[in-house]
Amino acid sequence: MKLQYQALFLLLFCFAGHSSAQTLSDYLSAPGLQVNCQRAHYLSGHSFSTGYSFLKKETRCEGMEVLVFIHNNYGDLVYLQVEQQRLYLIQSDCSRILVFDYGLQPGDQIDEGVYAQAEVLAKYPVTLLNGEERIRFDLNWRGHRVSRVEGIGDLNGSLFPYDPGHYLEELICAKTEDGLLWLKEGESVLCETLSCVGPVLDFEVNANGRYLNIENNSLYASDFEWQFGDGQGGAERAPRYLYEEPGCYTLSVKATNHCYEGERIWKTKVPVCIGDSWETDFSTDFLRINGYHRFDDELEFIYDNSPWAPKLYRTTDGGVTWSLVLIEEPVEGYRGKIKDLEMMDDTHGVLTCVSEAPPFGEHPISGVLVTHDGGLTWEEVEGLPVWGYVIEIGSEGEVWVTTSDGFYRSLDYGFNWERLSSASGFSFLGVQYVHDSLLVRSNYHQADEDGNEFRYLSKSYNKGLTWEDTVAVSNVSGWYFFDALSALALHPEGMASTDDGGASWTVIPLDFTVEEFTFFNRETGWLKDQSGIVYYTSDGLQTVQVTLCNKESIYSLEAISDSEAILTSRIQGHFHKKSFELNLEPPDCNTDNDRDGYPAGIDCDDSNPQVNPDAQEIPNNAMDEDCDGSDTKLTACADPAVAITVYPNPVENQLRVDLRHQPASIALYDMLGRELQAGNYDGKGIVELDCTRLQSGVYLLMVSGEDRGDCVAKVVKR
Numbered sequence: 227m228k229l230q231y232q233a234l235f236l237l238l239f240c241f242a243g244h245s246s247a248q249t250l251s252d253y254l255s256a257p258g259l260q261v262n263c264q265r266a267h268y269l270s271g272h273s274f275s276t277g278y279s280f281l282k283k284e285t286r287c288e289g290m291e292v293l294v295f296i297h298n299n300y301g302d303l304v305y306l307q308v309e310q311q312r313l314y315l316i317q318s319d320c321s322r323i324l325v326f327d328y329g330l331q332p333g334d335q336i337d338e339g340v341y342a343q344a345e346v347l348a349k350y351p352v353t354l355l356n357g358e359e360r361i362r363f364d365l366n367w368r369g370h371r372v373s374r375v376e377g378i379g380d381l382n383g384s385l386f387p388y389d390p391g392h393y394l395e396e397l398i399c400a401k402t403e404d405g406l407l408w409l410k411e412g413e414s415v416l417c418e419t420l421s422c423v424g425p426v427l428d429f430e431v432n433a434n435g436r437y438l439n440i441e442n443n444s445l446y447a448s449d450f451e452w453q454f455g456d457g458q459g460g461a462e463r464a465p466r467y468l469y470e471e472p473g474c475y476t477l478s479v480k481a482t483n484h485c486y487e488g489e490r491i492w493k494t495k496v497p498v499c500i501g502d503s504w505e506t507d508f509s510t511d512f513l514r515i516n517g518y519h520r521f522d523d524e525l526e527f528i529y530d531n532s533p534w535a536p537k538l539y540r541t542t543d544g545g546v547t548w549s550l551v552l553i554e555e556p557v558e559g560y561r562g563k564i565k566d567l568e569m570m571d572d573t574h575g576v577l578t579c580v581s582e583a584p585p586f587g588e589h590p591i592s593g594v595l596v597t598h599d600g601g602l603t604w605e606e607v608e609g610l611p612v613w614g615y616v617i618e619i620g621s622e623g624e625v626w627v628t629t630s631d632g633f634y635r636s637l638d639y640g641f642n643w644e645r646l647s648s649a650s651g652f653s654f655l656g657v658q659y660v661h662d663s664l665l666v667r668s669n670y671h672q673a674d675e676d677g678n679e680f681r682y683l684s685k686s687y688n689k690g691l692t693w694e695d696t697v698a699v700s701n702v703s704g705w706y707f708f709d710a711l712s713a714l715a716l717h718p719e720g721m722a723s724t725d726d727g728g729a730s731w732t733v734i735p736l737d738f739t740v741e742e743f744t745f746f747n748r749e750t751g752w753l754k755d756q757s758g759i760v761y762y763t764s765d766g767l768q769t770v771q772v773t774l775c776n777k778e779s780i781y782s783l784e785a786i787s788d789s790e791a792i793l794t795s796r797i798q799g800h801f802h803k804k805s806f807e808l809n810l811e812p813p814d815c816n817t818d819n820d821r822d823g824y825p826a827g828i829d830c831d832d833s834n835p836q837v838n839p840d841a842q843e844i845p846n847n848a849m850d851e852d853c854d855g856s857d858t859k860l861t862a863c864a865d866p867a868v869a870i871t872v873y874p875n876p877v878e879n880q881l882r883v884d885l886r887h888q889p890a891s892i893a894l895y896d897m898l899g900r901e902l903q904a905g906n907y908d909g910k911g912i913v914e915l916d917c918t919r920l921q922s923g924v925y926l927l928m929v930s931g932e933d934r935g936d937c938v939a940k941v942v943k944r
Contacts, residue, residue, distance in 0.1 A: 250328060251308040253360075253377025254293050255280055257921060258403025262298070262420035263384035265395040275299045276384040276395065277420045281445070282921075286511070287320035295385065298423045301490065304385070315340070319530060319537070325385070328361065328376055341367055354407045378408055403919070422485035427492040431477065434830050435815045436498055437853065438467040438477070443878045443944075445918050447481040447490070455496065463880065472499035472815060474759050474775035495758065497775035499815035503762070504774050504793065504804040508545030515801040518782050518794040521569040527551075527601060528801065531563035536579070538564065540601050545803060553577075554595065554605045562593070568617040568625070573600050574639040576625050578614025594627055596640035607643060610634060618657045618665075626657050626665070626690055633657070635690050646690050660707045663689045666728075668705070669696075683728045685710075702731050708748050714767075716740055721753075721767055734767050746785040752793075752806070754783055760793065762806070773806065870929055876942040879918045883929065885909040890931035894941070897924055917943055 253259075262277035277298040286292050292305040305316040311329040314322040324339025336344045344367035352362045352375060360376040373381040378400045399417035400408040409417060425447035432439045438454065442464040452460045454467050455475030469475065478493040516531040523544060530537040538551040562579045569575035577595045593614030595604040613630030620626075623639040633646045657667040669682035681703055684693040702722050705715035715722045720736030721743070738755040745751030753761045753770065760774035760783070778795035785791045791806040820835040830853035831837040841851040871884035883892060885907060893904040894915060902920070907913050915927075920943045929937040 248377075249308070250311060250313065250377060251293070254306065254308065254313075255283060256377075256402045258401070258919065260298070260402075260421055260423075261379045261385055261400045262398045262417060263379075263395055264398055264416070264420065265384075275420050277398075278304060278385050279423050281426065287316065290316070290320070292316055296423065296426055298420065301424055301426065306385070326363075326374055328363075330363065336365075341365060343368065344372075347371070355409060356405055356407055358407070375408070422483075424486045424488065425481040425483055425490040427479070427481055427490050429479075429492065429494075431494055431496060433469075433496050433498050434853075435832075436469045436472070437830065438465075438469065438496060438498075440464050440466070441878060443918075444481060446483055446486075448483045449481065451480040453478045469498045474498070474500055474772050476757060495775045497772075500772050500775050502774060502776070503807050504760075505807050507792075507803045507805050509800045509802045510545070510548070511800045515781070515794075515796065517564060517567070518801075518803065519567040519569070520784065520792060521572060521575075525569065525572055525600065526803075527567055529564045529567070536562070536564045538567075538577075538601075538604070551601060552603045554603070562612075565593075565615055566617045568619050569601065570619050570623055570625060570639055574598055574623070575601055576617050576619075576627065576640050577604055578617055578627060578629075580613050580615075593629060594634070594643075598639070598641075607640070610643065616656050618659050620659050620689070621661075624659070624689060626659070628657065633690065637689070657690070658705075658707060660709065663687055664710060665690050666705070666707050666713075667693070668703070685727070697728055699728060699731065704743075706743075706745060708745075712748055714743065714745060714748070714751075716743070723767075736767070736770070742780075742783055744783050744785040744791065746788050750788040751785055752783055752791050754780055764788075778802075870937050870939075872927065872939050872941065875939070876944045877917050878944050879916070881915040881917050881927075881941060883913040883915065883927070885913065885929070888931060890929050893928045895926045895928065897926070917941075 257280075259280040260277060262275070265276045275298060278295040279298055281294040281296045281303070284292060284294055286305060290307060292307050295304045295306065296302070297304070306325070307314040307316055307322065312327045313325040315325050316322055326339070326341060327336070330336070330346045330349070332346050332349050334346045336342060336346070344365045346363060347366055348362075348364040350362055351359050353359055360378070362376070363374045365372050365374065370382075372383065375381065379385045379397065380395075381397045383395045384397065396410060397408065398410050398413050398420055399406060401417075401421070406417075423446040426445040427447065428443040428445070430441040430443065432441075442450075450461060450463055452462070452465055453476075454460070454469070455477055456469060456471075456473075458467070460467070475496045475498060476493060477496045478491065480489045480491050482489045515528050517529050519527045524542050526541050526545065528539050528548070530539075536553070538553055539548040540551050541548050565578045565580050567575065567577045575597045577597070579593045579595070593612050594607045594610040596607055597604045610627075611629040611631045615628045615630075618626045624635065624637050625640055626633065626635045634643050635646055636643045657665055659665055663686075665686040667684050667686070669684060681699050682696055683699050683705070684696040686693045702715045702717055705713045705724075705728070707713040711725055711727045713724050713728060715724070715731065717731070717733055718739075719733050720738075721734040721740060722731040723734060724731045736753075738759070738761075740753050741756045743751060743753040749766045750764050751762075752773070753763070755761070758774075758776075758778055758780055759772060760780070761770040762773045763770045774793075776797065778797050781794040781796070783791065783793045789806075789808045793804050793806075795802050795804070817832075819832045820837075830839075830850060837849070837851050837853065839853045841853075870886060870890075871882075873882055875881070881894075887909050889907065889909045891904070891906045892913060892915070894902045896902060902925070903915055922943055925941045925943060927939040927941050929939075
């Protein structure tokens, strides 16, 4: 049997030898590829690593295949796309920047991308340290002679260089898992230092009842320190844990490796026997989202505050399609980031920007813009300040805006504006339209000698023209009035309520710190704590229930009715809009449906009495009887009496081989017959093979020994 497999490997090697030449994509996705540079600032002399390592291939931006690289030191991800001989850097909004075109010829001028305005001086082959031949380009770029090598990068600037006028940057080395490709003379020690990659943390967490299962797909990480959120911890690579009580727990881990000086920290929320009452309406990953505004289900906006160039998008079909909105460019300078947006109806709206001050002598930039066509176009309001903040709208075309130099209002849908004076002389923090002509505002806060914080609450009964009933309020902020007398507010101990217009407040203690709240009426509302957990109450905060326990960065939370709310959030780079569903019955983790002595909270299949944590595992039946997260696999051998056990299969990280107490040699091959790992083992204990750096695909595991014959297993790497 061994001769048959050796013949197969030889055939595969011969086939590989007649394959076509490698492409640019092949070079850049070579297993273990690292391009290690060091960058130093000309003035400060400060130097730092700009080394990148190839991580994986993936699909982003609606079907675009990209190569994912990770910064060795900081962990930042970079996405590159190869299109024939052109290499692109993919931005967060899926736009592309040309890094280099390897089809250029000497004398060509580069008109776009990283090397814009450069000239190709020469193009010629070079031989790498592993004997491969690549193409080198010499360029004249902004008065500097720089060079770029195919499949490696810029000899003066890593994968993508910075302006050579500001930084001194050198390629120290480039290598794959097979060895060095390029090495600067005398820098072998620095090459090894720069080659250290910090832990790349990647976990899949599943709470099955009260059981926590963690699948660890991390790379470049060897040591783990877990905290399960209930005071307990562990050091396993992929622990399983049983929680004693239902709840929303914060799971965290610190990871290190043998060369990385620091540590990487990863956190998430784990809902244990808690239902999720939010349903996703739409999600998108095509741009970086900084804010969201909903007028109704047929008119919504999201905006991306990219530096100096904010982008506003509009949808009228519930997020199925989005169109880029035209925002009028300022006469001079740059448009700052979008601060707030409100629509008064489906035609008229106001948008505020926090704008950068223009250079001396140039035209000032208004921080307030209006639309009169449903948000298709936006134009500046002349004469208003460069910094616009919070917007509040009325019911009949009124709109109020706080700005950097005062408080403005319009009573005709934003066509005409007037500046309102402050009777108390305090700076505005925000204003709320309650009803008819009543406004409530929050003013500048300060601390007394004892450290107590005060905000000033004022009311206007003529749409903001004059203000009265100013009272100082201690340790209360962010209030929301339901009428002239009744309101809720944030308090350090939870929440606070008033029934006398804010003259006095009653503390409502909660066992979490409220960061944001939204109420439809005095009884019904939603609250978010500082860790992102969302709660719901229908009895005026007498009781609260957890409705969302996930790893989400929540942007907004808005009550729509006494049973409806909307939140927007980001999860792993995707923007989500979710609607609340009034279904707060949590999973029943105490019922033992299959009567095997293990309730649903600790039984991974409570409908089958043959499955529970103490059940006997039956190999090769695609069933996880003992609830350890995978089915044990027995592997075919020449002699069935000495069959080995290989698990898990498919494998993410560690492949375990049980030799059944008989010595053997183990080798792992790819489908071209190349030996990837090999070793001799005494048969005692479980052999672990590290598969974390293998590319996804199929591999062959061969186990052989004098007393056991040959065993061959097909192993699938996810």
